[in-house]
Amino acid sequence: MAFESLIGQEEVKDKLKRVLESGKIGHAYIFSGERGIGKKSFAREFALAAMCTDRQGSCRCGKCKACTYNDSGNNPDLLVVAAPDGKSLISVDRIRDDIRDAVSKAPNFSAKRVILVENAEKMNEPAQNALLKTFEEPPEYAVIILLCDNLLSLLETVRSRAVLLEFRRNTEEEILEKYRQNLEKKPSGAQCVSRELACAYADGIMGRLDEISNDTGAMEKRKKLLDLLPGLFEGDVEVKNRIIELIDVKNKQYEFVFFTLMSFIRDAAVLTRFGMRTKVINADCRENLFALGGNVGYYRLKDALTAVDTCYKNLGRNAMPETTVDNMLIKIGKGGR
Numbered sequence: 001m002a003f004e005s006l007i008g009q010e011e012v013k014d015k016l017k018r019v020l021e022s023g024k025i026g027h028a029y030i031f032s033g034e035r036g037i038g039k040k041s042f043a044r045e046f047a048l049a050a051m052c053t054d055r056q057g058s059c060r061c062g063k064c065k066a067c068t069y070n071d072s073g074n075n076p077d078l079l080v081v082a083a084p085d086g087k088s089l090i091s092v093d094r095i096r097d098d099i100r101d102a103v104s105k106a107p108n109f110s111a112k113r114v115i116l117v118e119n120a121e122k123m124n125e126p127a128q129n130a131l132l133k134t135f136e137e138p139p140e141y142a143v144i145i146l147l148c149d150n151l152l153s154l155l156e157t158v159r160s161r162a163v164l165l166e167f168r169r170n171t172e173e174e175i176l177e178k179y180r181q182n183l184e185k186k187p188s189g190a191q192c193v194s195r196e197l198a199c200a201y202a203d204g205i206m207g208r209l210d211e212i213s214n215d216t217g218a219m220e221k222r223k224k225l226l227d228l229l230p231g232l233f234e235g236d237v238e239v240k241n242r243i244i245e246l247i248d249v250k251n252k253q254y255e256f257v258f259f260t261l262m263s264f265i266r267d268a269a270v271l272t273r274f275g276m277r278t279k280v281i282n283a284d285c286r287e288n289l290f291a292l293g294g295n296v297g298y299y300r301l302k303d304a305l306t307a308v309d310t311c312y313k314n315l316g317r318n319a320m321p322e323t324t325v326d327n328m329l330i331k332i333g334k335g336g337r
């Protein structure tokens with residue numbers, strides 16, 4: 001039980017191993033990197049190892065009281081703080097009440113009391129200032145780990161008091177290794193996502209790979225989208241509405257459908273421009289996409305790709321995402337007229 005089971009992030013892994021082996025565990029850490037990059041998995045392993053009372057080097061024993069409680073998921077010496085569902089902020093009260101309270105008490109039976117703050121960028125300035133008070137005079141047993149998607153949203157005073165660990169995108173080999181692991185434990189009913197598609201969608205981020213590997217409906221949505229594609233370019237209103245349903249912008253899980261739409265159009269453009277044998281992401285759909293390219297032509301595909309890309313970028317900051325998606329699809333449909 002150690003970091004060995006986690007793939008990639010060798011630099012982070014080395015640093016954390018050295019800290020655990022030396023026994024000199026600091027009071028504050030910032031794990032920084034994009035959403036889905038693996039911060040939480042690493043922070044968890046680090047926390048569990050730090051809490052173990054019989055740690056060998058960087059490996060937790062798996063038998064002591066701290067390990068046993070951690071394995072059953074209810075170790076009172078581990079506090080996980082996250083913004084409540086539907087809330088975009090971690091409030092100052094939460095920091096004052098929960099974190100300071102936790103830090104004030106010695107661990108029950110673990111070597112350390114660990115506080116893990118998820119999405120630390122959601123702490124506003126008063127919350128971060130409240131946290132600073134804890135950073136200034138931490139008791140010897142306390143370890144605070146901040147997981148952060150956007151380092152710049154943390155105050156300089158917070159950043160300068162913590163050890164920073166930066167997570168980078170995984171290499172293609174690392175993603176492939178995880179892809180093989182996921183295949184072995186894929187949920188029943190899930191169809192295999194092809195290697196090319198999985199790697200392209202993951203784009204170096206393990207969380208995205210897991211997302212596509214665990215989504216039992218992903219391949220079905222992809223098949224539907226492929227069938228709807230010619231109709232979309234013909235400006236068929238019914239087809240447009242069915243694609244809107246597939247994108248389902250309200251449930252915020254639209255990334256995969258968007259990615260698929262983009263990769264289909266991109267592949268069709270590449271095949272049209274460079275021929276049938278060109279390497280593409282959606283190799284299994286090569287013939288359909290080549291035929292689509294033949295019908296609509298390279299320049300329309302290129303314009304459609306720009307429209308999808310622009311729409312995707314605007315979605316997050318748009319108050320009316322449905323309209324944005326509708327306009328994009330209309331634009332693609334009108335391209336030929």
Ligand SMILES: [Zn+2]
Nearest residue numbers: 052061064067
């Ligand atoms: Zn242990």
